[in-house]
Amino acid sequence: GDIGAADSLATCFSHGPVDAVFHAAARAGVRPSISEPASYMRVNVQHTASLAEAMLSHGCKRMVFASSSSVFGAQCTGPLSESAPKDRPVSPYAASKRAAELALYAACATSELSVTTLRFFTVYGPRQRPTMAFHKFATMMSRGQPVTLYGDGTTARDYTYVGDVVTAVVSAIDRVDGYAEYNIGSNSPVTLIHAVEELADALNVEPTIVHLPDQAGDVPHTWANPAAARQALGLPSATSLKQGLRLFARWFECSGVR
16 A cells, blocks of 8 residues: 555554554665655655554554664764764755654654654665665676676775664564664674675675766765664674675575576
8 A cells, every 4th residue: 555545544554453563664765866856755754744643543652663874964974873963964865764753753742652763774685675785786796797886885884684673673663652763783884895795705706896986865984873772672783794695695596586
């Protein structure tokens, strides 16, 4: 169904009491948002507000909201805590996720809704959609094609394994205490070129790399400070990139997905 359609939302809640909602429905991706900003605002902000309204009307008062590290913009010079500024988004996608956070904060302030916002830092792992970087890179490598990188490869990301994300969501789902927000990352930024090398090693291939100019909307670095999340949600240590990419490579090779 469509998260923006009232009848679809009503159907979701019609099968019996709903204790909590994990809200991950959104238009994703920085680059497409640049050419379709209105669509991103409609789906990611307006439809989020509609979901919160529907939840309350059906007696559901707990939400875990999937947000993004992109809300911090391009300011990263060290590990980012939850209190770091979030007023300089560099893409419509980032702006839409921050606006959704604020809409949910307001909903919590004016109702009995409790929302736990989890800001995910560059999630990867098995079953990721084919348009995501590691999946695209793995496909290129497996076909013997050059891997295309935007920029010189020195941009860095705090890569977060999908299993760690699932653990965070499950840990947050029972929280009932107004609005809270946590950064979910590994606290270990890795350059793009090193990440590609780790992926190639996991796939046992020798990659050919082609560099293209930087793209609009990309930030040079991301780096999470997950201390608050680990303390509040009782999260274990993060999965290393090497380990996570080996798990991804095993899935990629066995799945037949290319």
